Structures are given as C-alpha cells and as structure tokens.
Amino acid sequence: MGHTRVVTLTLNPALDMTVRADGWQQNTVNSGQDMHLNAGGKGVNVASFLADWGVNVTATGLLGRENASAFDTLFRAKHIEDAFIRVPGSTRVGVKIVDHARQQTTDINLPGLTATPELLQALEAKLAELSANHDVFVLAGSLPPGIESDYYAKLVAQLRQAGKFVALDTSGPALNAALAADTLPNLVKPNNHELSAALGKELNSETDLLDAAHNLLKRGVELVVISQGEEGALLVTPGDIVKARPPRVQVVSTVGAGDAMVAGLVAAHLDRLSLAAAARRATSFSVGNITRLGAHLPPRAELDDIAARVDVSAIRPADPLKV
Numbered sequence: 001m002g003h004t005r006v007v008t009l010t011l012n013p014a015l016d017m018t019v020r021a022d023g024w025q026q027n028t029v030n031s032g033q034d035m036h037l038n039a040g041g042k043g044v045n046v047a048s049f050l051a052d053w054g055v056n057v058t059a060t061g062l063l064g065r066e067n068a069s070a071f072d073t074l075f076r077a078k079h080i081e082d083a084f085i086r087v088p089g090s091t092r093v094g095v096k097i098v099d100h101a102r103q104q105t106t107d108i109n110l111p112g113l114t115a116t117p118e119l120l121q122a123l124e125a126k127l128a129e130l131s132a133n134h135d136v137f138v139l140a141g142s143l144p145p146g147i148e149s150d151y152y153a154k155l156v157a158q159l160r161q162a163g164k165f166v167a168l169d170t171s172g173p174a175l176n177a178a179l180a181a182d183t184l185p186n187l188v189k190p191n192n193h194e195l196s197a198a199l200g201k202e203l204n205s206e207t208d209l210l211d212a213a214h215n216l217l218k219r220g221v222e223l224v225v226i227s228q229g230e231e232g233a234l235l236v237t238p239g240d241i242v243k244a245r246p247p248r249v250q251v252v253s254t255v256g257a258g259d260a261m262v263a264g265l266v267a268a269h270l271d272r273l274s275l276a277a278a279a280r281r282a283t284s285f286s287v288g289n290i291t292r293l294g295a296h297l298p299p300r301a302e303l304d305d306i307a308a309r310v311d312v313s314a315i316r317p318a319d320p321l322k323v
C-alpha cells in the first residue's frame with residue numbers, strides 16, 4: 001500500500017506472557033493449560049495489525065537488548081521497519097491470564113525499563129529522522145519510569161506543528177496531561193474507564209461520554225473514539241456520532257482489542273473512509289484479534305465477514321455541535 005507512511009511509537013513495549021488457566025482462583029494453587037509468549041506493547045501491536053492489513057509501517061521506541069528476539073522475529077516476519085532504539089536490560093514481561101471457560105482476561109502490567117536522558121535524546125533524534133518521510137504517528141501505551149507524564153503532550157505539539165497526523169492511545173497521568181495540553185492529537189481512543197480517570201469525573205451514561213468527546217473536539221481533536229469493551233465503541237467527529245456494536249464471538253484473549261481498534265482507525269484514515277465505514281473496519285479488527293492469541297488479524301475473508309456483522313448506527317446529537 002504505497003511507501004512507508006505510518007510510525008508507531010512504543011516507549012514501554014512488553015513481552016506478553018499469556019497463561020491459559022480455565023476457572024483459576026485467587027489465593028490458591030491453580031493448574032494452567034498452556035502458555036504463549038508474544039512480542040507486544042501497544043504500538044508494537046498496532047504496527048503488527050497494520051502490517052497484516054498491508055500498510056507499510058515503521059515501529060520505534062525503546063526496546064530491551066537482552067530479550068529482543070521475539071520482536072526481531074515479528075518485525076522480520078511482517079516486514080515492519082525496525083527503528084527501535086535498543087537499550088540495556090530486558091523488556092518487561094506482561095502477564096495475561098486468560099480463562100476460556102469464563103471468557104475473562106486478567107492483565108498484570110509491570111513498570112518497564114527506566115528511560116535515561118541519553119536514551120530519550122537518541123529517541124528524539126530518531127523521531128526527527130522519521131518525520132522526514134512519515135506522515136502518521138501513533139503514540140501508544142504507558143510511559144516507563146524516567147519519563148515525565150507530559151511527554152506525549154510535548155510530542156503531540158511537536159508532531160502536529162510539523163503537520164503530522166497524530167493518534168494517541170494511553171492512560172493514567174500521560175493521558176490526563178495530553179488531554180489538558182494546548183495542542184491535542186488528531187485522534188484519541190481511550191476506553192470509557194481511561195477517559196473517566198483522565199478527566200477526573202464519572203462518565204456513567206452515553207450522554208456523559210458524548211459530552212466529554214465533544215469537549216475534546218471543541219479543543220482540536222478531529223476524531224474521538226471511546227471504546228467500551230464488549231459493548232462496542234462510540235466514534236465522534238464534529239459532524240457525526242456513530243455507535244459500533246461488535247458481533248458475539250468466542251473470545252480467546254481480549255489483549256490488544258483496543259490496539260486493533262486503533263490500527264483499524266488508522267487504516268480507515270489512510271483510505272479516507274466515512275465514519276460509519278471506519279467504525280465497521282475498526283471493530284472488525286478488534287473482534288478479529290480477540291478470537292486469536294497475539295496481535296494478528298484473521299484472513300481478509302474472515303475480517304469481511306465480521307465487518308458485515310458489526311451493528312453500526314448513527315446517533316443524533318441532542319444539540320448539533322458547533323466547533
């Protein structure tokens with residue numbers, strides 16, 4: 001699909017260890033069924049989905065030198081341009097416990113390797129280099145120790161100043177700082193809990209979520225997507241609101257569902273799809289991902305079948321938004 005245009009940034013990648021333990025209980029001894037290790041972290045996952053879709057993508061960030069082989073293998077297999085800065089030490093392991101019987105996924109995310117000022121300098125040089133021939137930047141995941149919570153906010157300002165399209169998917173203080181900044185990303189995709197925590201208020205109803213989305217649109221975001229797990233997602237632009245409800249599927253692991261949604265939204269942006277079509281594509285990526293382990297899309301025919309079963313409906317705003 002043309003020359004390389006998309007960069008994903010993962011400051012805190014993870015080697016995901018998914019343990020299947022059906023019916024597991026806390027505070028006792030459990031037996032597991034199997035275990036898989038996958039190269040992960042939010043931006044790595046987005047790159048992996050985009051590569052499956054046929055988009056040329058460059059992945060950058062900070063990657064531990066001592067356990068990089070799963071990442072090297074993934075990048076080679078999917079022709080993802082590897083622009084990661086290798087750093088001393090091992091990338092964190094992300095513990096994911098899946099229970100197929102109860103259709104539950106439990107995550108334990110660790111802090112990750114500390115970023116030093118020298119590493120950040122090298123990273124910024126790399127981003128400047130990549131800016132020369134990429135025009136879409138996806139900033140995704142948590143910030144590791146050593147990075148101030150306004151780091152994404154600063155990157156967003158720099159990248160948008162340079163005319164780039166910027167998508168942000170993070171949580172906690174990093175999301176809070178990015179949403180409080182003067183310059184906001186073009187696209188944000190929090191889940192409902194992340195958005196609520198970042199704004200410091202309960203968002204209990206659809207009206208609350210839409211108010212929060214409209215507030216971000218007024219301040220410069222072009223597309224706000226609020227994902228809501230199995231409930232689906234709300235996609236909001238200044239002119240349209242769409243709700244996308246996923247079809248029911250047999251869930252293998254929900255790890256990466258949000259990342260797949262981000263990848264689908266970026267793919268839709270590249271193809272200039274309508275909001276309804278973007279909702280369908282993004283949801284098909286998410287649903288396709290949760291039926292398998294690791295950040296992989298199913299074959300096209302299966303994705304098309306899922307896309308056809310996504311329930312996409314337009315919502316009329318109570319007060320048409322003026323931005």
Ligand SMILES: Nc1ncnc2c1ncn2[C@@H]1O[C@H](COP(=O)(O)OP(=O)(O)OP(=O)(O)O)[C@@H](O)[C@H]1O
Nearest residue numbers: 191227228229230232233246255256257258259286
């Ligand atoms: N159990 C499920 N059944 C069907 N679809 C699901 C389920 N969980 C998630 N999805 C799909 O994935 C999308 C994104 O999920 P979710 O809101 O959980 O993202 P997230 O919290 O950012 O995920 P993560 O951080 O685990 O990557 C949802 O909008 C929905 O379309």
Ligand SMILES: O=P(O)(O)OC[C@@]1(O)O[C@H](CO)[C@@H](O)[C@@H]1O
Nearest residue numbers: 014040041042094109141142256
């Ligand atoms: O600590 P973060 O960066 O918020 O989340 C990390 C993580 O849970 O995100 C991906 C799934 O979205 C996993 O591959 C990874 O382990």
